[in-house]
Amino acid sequence: MSVAVITRLGRMVRWEPGTPERLQRAALELFATRGYEETTAAEIAQAVGLTERTFFRHFKDKREALFHGQDLLEKAFLDGVAAAPEQASPLEMVSAALRAAASSFSDERRPLSRTRQDVIDRNPALQERERHKLASLAAVIAEALRARGVGEPAATLAAQSGITVFGVAFLRWIDEERPLDAIMQDVLGELRTVLR
Amino acid sequence: MSVAVITRLGRMVRWEPGTPERLQRAALELFATRGYEETTAAEIAQAVGLTERTFFRHFKDKREALFHGQDLLEKAFLDGVAAAPEQASPLEMVSAALRAAASSFSDERRPLSRTRQDVIDRNPALQERERHKLASLAAVIAEALRARGVGEPAATLAAQSGITVFGVAFLRWIDEERPLDAIMQDVLGELRTVLR
DNA sequence: ACAGTCATGTCAGTAACTGACGTCAGTGAC
DNA sequence: GTCACTGACGTCAGTTACTGACATGACTGT
Numbered sequence: 103m104s105v106a107v108i109t110r111l112g113r114m115v116r117w118e119p120g121t122p123e124r125l126q127r128a129a130l131e132l133f134a135t136r137g138y139e140e141t142t143a144a145e146i147a148q149a150v151g152l153t154e155r156t157f158f159r160h161f162k163d164k165r166e167a168l169f170h171g172q173d174l175l176e177k178a179f180l181d182g183v184a185a186a187p188e189q190a191s192p193l194e195m196v197s198a199a200l201r202a203a204a205s206s207f208s209d210e211r212r213p214l215s216r217t218r219q220d221v222i223d224r225n226p227a228l229q230e231r232e233r234h235k236l237a238s239l240a241a242v243i244a245e246a247l248r249a250r251g252v253g254e255p256a257a258t259l260a261a262q263s264g265i266t267v268f269g270v271a272f273l274r275w276i277d278e279e280r281p282l283d284a285i286m287q288d289v290l291g292e293l294r295t296v297l298r
Numbered sequence: 299m300s301v302a303v304i305t306r307l308g309r310m311v312r313w314e315p316g317t318p319e320r321l322q323r324a325a326l327e328l329f330a331t332r333g334y335e336e337t338t339a340a341e342i343a344q345a346v347g348l349t350e351r352t353f354f355r356h357f358k359d360k361r362e363a364l365f366h367g368q369d370l371l372e373k374a375f376l377d378g379v380a381a382a383p384e385q386a387s388p389l390e391m392v393s394a395a396l397r398a399a400a401s402s403f404s405d406e407r408r409p410l411s412r413t414r415q416d417v418i419d420r421n422p423a424l425q426e427r428e429r430h431k432l433a434s435l436a437a438v439i440a441e442a443l444r445a446r447g448v449g450e451p452a453a454t455l456a457a458q459s460g461i462t463v464f465g466v467a468f469l470r471w472i473d474e475e476r477p478l479d480a481i482m483q484d485v486l487g488e489l490r491t492v493l494r
Numbered sequence: 495a496c497a498g499t500c501a502t503g504t505c506a507g508t509a510a511c512t513g514a515c516g517t518c519a520g521t522g523a524c
Numbered sequence: 525g526t527c528a529c530t531g532a533c534g535t536c537a538g539t540t541a542c543t544g545a546c547a548t549g550a551c552t553g554t
Contacts, residue, residue, distance in 0.1 A: 117501055117550090143541065156502060158542060192492055226430075233433045234426040255466050259489045262462045270451050270458075293455045296388055297493045313519090313532055338509065349534060354511060 122160045122170055124150045129167035134217050138225040165231045168218065172235055176242060178203045179264075183246040192252045196264035197290060199243060203268060204283035207275065216276050240265040267293055318356045318366055320346045325363035330413050334421040361427045364414065368431055372438060374399045375460075379442040388448045392460035393486060395439060399464060400479035403471065412472050436461040463489055 118124070128149040132141040143164050144154040161167050182202025186195040207215070222228040244261035252260065271286040278285065314320070324345040328337040339360050340350040357363050378398025382391040403411070418424040440457035448456065467482040474481065 121501085142539095153503060154542090155504080159502080162542095164541065193494075229433075230426055230430040233429045234422075237425075237429045255485060255488055256492050258466055259462065259485070259492050262466075263459070263489070263493060266455065266458045266462065270454055289451060289455070292451055293459070294493050296452050296455050297459060297490050298389075317532085339511085340509085350510090351512090351535080352533060355533080358511095360510070 121150075121152070121156075125152070125157060125160055126167055126170045130214075130218060130221065133168065133221045138221060138228060165228055168221065168228060169231060169235055172239075175203060175206055176239055178206045179239065179243055180246055183243065183250065186250075192247055192256050192260035195247060195250065195252070196243070196260050197287075200264060200268060200271075200286045200290065201283060204281070204286055207272075207282045209281075212276065215272075219273075219276055236265050236269060263293060317346075317348070317352075321348070321353060321356055322363055322366045326410075326414060326417065329364065329417045334417060334424060361424055364417065364424060365427060365431055368435075371399060371402055372435055374402045375435065375439055376442055379439065379446065382446075388443055388452050388456035391443060391446065391448075392439070392456050393483075396460060396464060396467075396482045396486065397479060400477070400482055403468075403478045405477075408472065411468075415469070415472055432461050432465060459489060 125146060129141075129146045132146055132149065142154075143157050146167065147154050147157040157167075161170065179199045179202065182199030183195050185202065186198040190198070222232055240258075240261045243264060244257045247257035247261060248254070267286055267289045271282060271289045274280075274285050274289070275282040321342060325337075325342045328342055328345065338350075339353050342363065343350050343353040353363075357366065375395045375398065378395030379391050381398065382394040386394070418428055436454075436457045439460060440453045443453040443457060444450070463482055463485045467478060467485045470476075470481050470485070471478040
C-alpha cells in the first residue's frame with residue numbers, strides 16, 4: 103500500500119514521514135469514538151493507509167499506540183535530576199525533576215491530554231499500561247538518584263514519591279486551569295504534611 | 299473431562315473442589331520451570347485435568363492465575379484501616395493497615411513468594427499486572443481513608459505512600475529473614491526522613 | 495549501472511480469549 | 525420418586541492480537 107506524496111519541494115516520496123505519529127493520532131481518535139476494545143489494530147492502520155503488520159512494526163502492542171512519546175517525559179525527569187545543585191537532598195532533586203517534567207505540558211496540550219485520559223479511564227488494560235509506565239519512570243529516576251550518590255532505599259522512596267506527586271498533580275492539571283508546575287509543588291507540600 | 303473423586307467421607311463427587319487453587323499451583327510451577335510465555339493456558343489446564351475453556355472461566359486472563367487470592371491482602375489492609383483508633387491521623391491509619399497486611403505473610407509463605415516473585419521479575423507483562431494490582435490496592439485504601447473523613451488529596455497521597463512502603467518492604471522481606479512487620483516500619487521511617 | 499538498505503506489503507501461523515450450546519450429577523419442591 | 529433447575533464442566537467455532545519469513549520497490553552511495 104504505497105503512497106506517492108508530493109512534498110513542498112516537489113520531490114516524489116515513497117513513504118510519508120512521521121508514521122508512528124500519524125498512527126498515534128488515528129489510534130487516539132478511533133479509541134475516543136469507537137472505544138479501545140472496539141477498534142482493531144488493522145483499522146488504525148487502514149485509517150492512515152497502512153497495514154496491520156506495519157502497525158506492529160512501530161508499536162510493540164496495541165496499547166503502546168497511546169503511549170508513544172513518553173521517552174520525552176522520561177528525559178525531562180532525568181534532565182531535572184541532573185540539573186539539581188551539587189549538594190541537593192534527594193527530595194530537592196525530585197522536586198527539580200518535577201519542575202522539569204512540568205515544562206513538557208503546555209496549556210495547548212491540555213485538550214489532547216484530556217481526551218487521552220478519558221480513553222485510558224474507560225479501559226482497565228490501558229490503566230494497567232499507564233501504571234506500568236509510571237512505575238518504570240520511577241525506576242529510572244531512582245537509578246538517576248543512585249548515580250548521584252543517593253543510597254537505598256532512599257532513592258527508590260524519593261523517586262516513587264515523586265511519581266506519586268506527578269500522578270496526582272497531572273490528573274488535577276487536566277481539569278484545573280492552573281499550570282502543572284504550581285499544582286505539583288502544592289501536591290508535594292501536601293504529601294510532606296501528610297507524612298509529617 | 300469429569301473426574302470421580304472419593305472424598306474422606308467416601309462420597310462420590312463429580313468435581314474436585316478448589317479448582318482455582320489447583321490451577322494456580324500448576325500455573326506457578328509451569329511458569330517457574332518453562333517460563334511464562336512458554337507455557338500455554340491449555341497446558342496449565344491439562345496439568346490439573348481440565349480444559350482451556352475452564353481455565354478462563356476461573357481466571358479473567360492468563361496472568362491472573364498468578365494473582366489469585368489478592369483480595370485477602372486487600373481485606374487485611376482494609377481491616378487495618380478500620381481498626382485504627384478514632385482520632386488517628388491518615389499516616390497512623392496507613393501504618394495500622396501495613397501492620398495488618400504484614401500478618402498475611404508468615405515465614406512459611408516466604409519460599410512460595412520468592413519463586414512467585416522470580417517469575418514476575420522475569421516477565422514484563424506480569425510486572426505490569428503486579429503494578430496494577432498495587433495501584434488498585436492504593437485506590438481502595440484511599441477510599442477507606444475518605445470514608446473515615448480524610449480529605450483529598452491527603453487520602454490518595456497517604457494510601458499511595460503506604461503502597462510504596464509495602465512494595466519496597468515486601469521485596470526486602472523475600473530476601474531478608476526479618477518479619478515483614480518490622481521491615482515495613484523501618485521503611486516507613488525512612489520514607490518520612492526522605493520527605494522531611 | 496549496481497549492490498545494499500529501508501519501510502512497507504503479503505501470507506501463514508500461534509495463542510489468548512469469547513460466545514453458544516450441550517452434558518450430567520446434585521439439589522430441592524412437590 | 526419425579527422433575528425442573530442449577531452449577532461446573534466439555535466442545536466447537538470464531539475473532540483478534542501478535543510474530544516470523546519472505547517479497548518488493550524506491551532511494552543511496554559507489
